[in-house]
Amino acid sequence: MTSGYTPALGERVASLLTEWKLPTLATELVSKFTTAGHDQALALLAELCEQEADARKERRVDRLRRASKLPPAKSFESLDRERVPRAAFMKIQELASGDFLDRADNVLLFGLPGVGKSHLACALGHALVEAGRSVLFTPTYQLVQTLLAARRDLVLPKALRSLDVFDAVILDDLGYVQQTADEAEVLFTLMAERYERRSLIITSNLVFSEWNRIFKSPMTTAAAIDRLVHHAAIIEIDRGSVRAEEAKKRNTKKKNDDET
Numbered sequence: 645m646t647s648g649y650t651p652a653l654g655e656r657v658a659s660l661l662t663e664w665k666l667p668t669l670a671t672e673l674v675s676k677f678t679t680a681g682h683d684q685a686l687a688l689l690a691e692l693c694e695q696e697a698d699a700r701k702e703r704r705v706d707r708l709r710r711a712s713k714l715p716p717a718k719s720f721e722s723l724d725r726e727r728v729p730r731a732a733f734m735k736i737q738e739l740a741s742g743d744f745l746d747r748a749d750n751v752l753l754f755g756l757p758g759v760g761k762s763h764l765a766c767a768l769g770h771a772l773v774e775a776g777r778s779v780l781f782t783p784t785y786q787l788v789q790t791l792l793a794a795r796r797d798l799v800l801p802k803a804l805r806s807l808d809v810f811d812a813v814i815l816d817d818l819g820y821v822q823q824t825a826d827e828a829e830v831l832f833t834l835m836a837e838r839y840e841r842r843s844l845i846i847t848s849n850l851v852f853s854e855w856n857r858i859f860k861s862p863m864t865t866a867a868a869i870d871r872l873v874h875h876a877a878i879i880e881i882d883r884g885s886v887r888a889e890e891a892k893k894r895n896t897k898k899k900n901d902d903e904t
Contacts (some may be wrong), residue, residue: 649683650861653690660693705774712779714814718766726762732879736764739877740771744843745811750872751845755881761847764881771813780810784831784846787813791830800830801879804837812843819850819858822874828859832868839871846872 654674661670679687720740725733726824732753739751751768769779794803807813823831838844850857852869859865 645790648858649678649687649690653687654678657686657690657693660697684698690749693842697702701776704776708773708776708778709770712769712773714766714769714773714779714781718763720767723760723767728764728880732759732881735877735879736768737754739768740775742772742775742777742811744877745772745777747875748838748840748843750843750876751812752847752872752878753847753881754848754879757849759881761849761881762816763846764879765816765845769812769814777811778809779812779814780807781814781816784815784818785814785823787834788823788827788831791834792827793832795826799831804834807834807838810842812845813838814845814847815845818846818848819855820848823858828861828864832859832864835868835871840875845870 650665658670658674661673662665677683677689720737723733725789744751751765753765755761766781769781772779791800791803794800835844855865855869856862859868
């Protein structure tokens with residue numbers, strides 16, 4: 645049901661019309677309606693504008709979700725909070741506001757294989773998309789191969805610029821696959837290109853002291869780490885593998901079933 649007109653409603657209508665790039669309507673509509681005594685009509689218009697704003701937001705989030713390539717099942721809703729250290733979970737929830745994207749900060753998640761790094765990164769990605777931010781999820785090796793092919797075709801700068809449309813790029817499993825020198829070079833180029841411009845969210849089972857295995861050269865390794873941590877939230881997940889625990893439970897259950 646439409647409520648009565650208030651100046652705040654008029655400001656909201658003007659703000660939405662400005663956002664939708666309708667400057668003349670934003671400037672003139674409210675004053676002309678109120679001058680003509682159509683306050684109730686203006687209240688109805690405000691309600692319709694809010695419905696349009698909600699519909700636009702929903703369509704935008706749908707577009708962002710499709711473009712993100714985020715695994716649908718890895719969200720906050722499907723996360724087993726009892727298996728995630730409280731400090732790590734609270735930090736990810738804090739980051740979900742998206743403020744770190746405005747500062748082009750990075751998020752680095754470290755832990756052994758199977759501790760839930762990818763799920764946390766994806767849950768953060770889904771929350772950012774819901775907030776209207778653009779995110780791309782990709783296995784690190786996959787993006788590296790794409791960039792390497794772009795370099796061979798002499799279009800690497802264009803490929804890197806195409807990633808600028810994303811507020812955050814989630815590089816999953818950095819260091820999981822051994823890389824050649826050429827692959828390490830394009831990975832470093834990506835990090836250098838986004839430095840202080842766009843955010844990276846990275847999961848890795850390798851601590852910094854092992855990153856020589858990724859970048860091969862001590863100098864390149866140091867330069868990469870320096871750029872990533874300069875503006876970054878670092879989250880360490882100190883627990884055993886969730887997958888290993890689940891496998892142990894299955895084996896125990898099977899053994900018990902066999903014995904009965």
